Amino acid sequence: MNIIISNSSGQPIYEQIITQVKGLIISGQLQEGDALPSMRLLAKELRISVITTKRAFEELEREGFIVSITGKGSFVASKNVEFIKEQQLKEIEEHMQVIVEKAGNCGLQLDELIEMLSIIYRGE
Amino acid sequence: MEFALQLQNVSKNYKDFSLDNINISLPYGCIMGFIGENGSGKTTTIKLILDLIKRDSGTITILGQDNIKDIKKVKENIGVVIDESCFPEMLTLAEVNCILKNIYKTWDNNKFEILTKQFSLQKDKKIKDYSKGMKMKLSIAIALAHDTKILILDEATSGLDPLIRDEILDVFRDFIQNDRHSIFMTSHIISDLEKICDYITMIHHGKIILNQSTDELMESYGILKCSEADFKTINPAIVKGFRKNSFGIEALVLKNGIRGNFVIDNASIEDIMVYSVKEAKL
Numbered sequence: 455m456n457i458i459i460s461n462s463s464g465q466p467i468y469e470q471i472i473t474q475v476k477g478l479i480i481s482g483q484l485q486e487g488d489a490l491p492s493m494r495l496l497a498k499e500l501r502i503s504v505i506t507t508k509r510a511f512e513e514l515e516r517e518g519f520i521v522s523i524t525g526k527g528s529f530v531a532s533k534n535v536e537f538i539k540e541q542q543l544k545e546i547e548e549h550m551q552v553i554v555e556k557a558g559n560c561g562l563q564l565d566e567l568i569e570m571l572s573i574i575y576r577g578e
Numbered sequence: 579m580e581f582a583l584q585l586q587n588v589s590k591n592y593k594d595f596s597l598d599n600i601n602i603s604l605p606y607g608c609i610m611g612f613i614g615e616n617g618s619g620k621t622t623t624i625k626l627i628l629d630l631i632k633r634d635s636g637t638i639t640i641l642g643q644d645n646i647k648d649i650k651k652v653k654e655n656i657g658v659v660i661d662e663s664c665f666p667e668m669l670t671l672a673e674v675n676c677i678l679k680n681i682y683k684t685w686d687n688n689k690f691e692i693l694t695k696q697f698s699l700q701k702d703k704k705i706k707d708y709s710k711g712m713k714m715k716l717s718i719a720i721a722l723a724h725d726t727k728i729l730i731l732d733e734a735t736s737g738l739d740p741l742i743r744d745e746i747l748d749v750f751r752d753f754i755q756n757d758r759h760s761i762f763m764t765s766h767i768i769s770d771l772e773k774i775c776d777y778i779t780m781i782h783h784g785k786i787i788l789n790q791s792t793d794e795l796m797e798s799y800g801i802l803k804c805s806e807a808d809f810k811t812i813n814p815a816i817v818k819g820f821r822k823n824s825f826g827i828e829a830l831v832l833k834n835g836i837r838g839n840f841v842i843d844n845a846s847i848e849d850i851m852v853y854s855v856k857e858a859k860l
Binding site: 466503506509 | 752
């Protein structure tokens with residue numbers, strides 16, 4: 455399990471942890487029932503405050519991604535991964551709707567849009 | 579909430595200096611950094627906690643026990659490091675071990691061996707021949723080699739090079755893996771505190787002027803950079819201190835009070851300390 459923390463990113467560290475753990479769950483690298491490292495171990499390894507990891511774990515628990523059992527640790531919850539993916543697809547679709555509208559306003563063609571997207575996707 | 583260390587309305591008056599109603603609460607399992615300029619009252623506070631000087635009023639509890647009445651019960655659980663090594667210089671490591679074995683009931687020979695080996699401290703060398711860093715490592719090894727539940731550190735990393743400091747911070751991180759262990763530390767090397775502390779408490783002229791979690795501090799404060807004309811449009815309540823130069827203004831502000839498009843850099847704890855103590859106020 456990899457978690458990469460950037461100190462120069464504008465995103466708060468606890469949010470970076472949340473995003474990355476969510477990503478690991480959705481991509482299937484973390485499966486239902488898998489144990490997460492303890493908050494203290496994670497804080498030690500990433501060299502961040504326990505309060506930060508605690509906040510991230512609490513948020514993940516609130517959103518139903520993990521469950522914490524006192525004395526045992528935190529585990530990936532049995533949340534329906536398909537459902538989460540579906541939700542994200544819906545969000546992407548909404549964003550695309552906006553893109554298409556804006557493209558229409560300034561007369562951009564579909565193939566130009568596709569080209570733009572593929573450049574951004576490849577990170578060029 | 580339970581606290582490993584709690585000071586309530588603690589005051590101490592000297593002729594020319596006084597600690598004024600100090601309140602500090604350190605939860606179990608956390609590290610608190612105690613910062614302030616020279617002479618702001620940090621060491622006085624630590625001396626009060628350790629009952630080396632008598633307080634005039636207020637209460638202090640360590641691990642739930644009063645720090646004067648019940649100190650005997652918790653002394654085994656307190657590890658203290660101050661910036662001077664206080665062992666007779668003619669002794670060797672083995673002799674120090676021998677003495678401490680008979681002082682602490684819970685002295686852990688094994689742990690001491692492991693720590694001194696980890697710190698590569700030579701056994702048969704006299705303490706006077708140790709470098710400053712080695713003396714400090716020795717003090718830390720001793721502070722940890724009994725049934726320590728709370729570490730009280732006064733400038734434990736000052737005067738040490740970055741490599742040794744990093745090593746020592748790792749030892750502290752290991753210590754805190756147990757969620758009943760806590761650390762209260764002062765340091766002028768604020769970047770160390772920023773790396774390791776869960777809470778930051780700032781003292782200035784004997785008064786606590788700031789007490790927040792490190793994350794909250796870093797999230798809520800920022801350094802605003804703008805022109806003097808723009809600066810006048812900012813709500814004075816969110817400006818904690820500012821510095822004027824010939825080309826503009828730099829100010830420590832609460833980020834969420836800023837409306838509009840401004841350049842705001844992240845503020846380090848050092849910035850927060852310098853601006854709130856030294857720079858001009860509105």
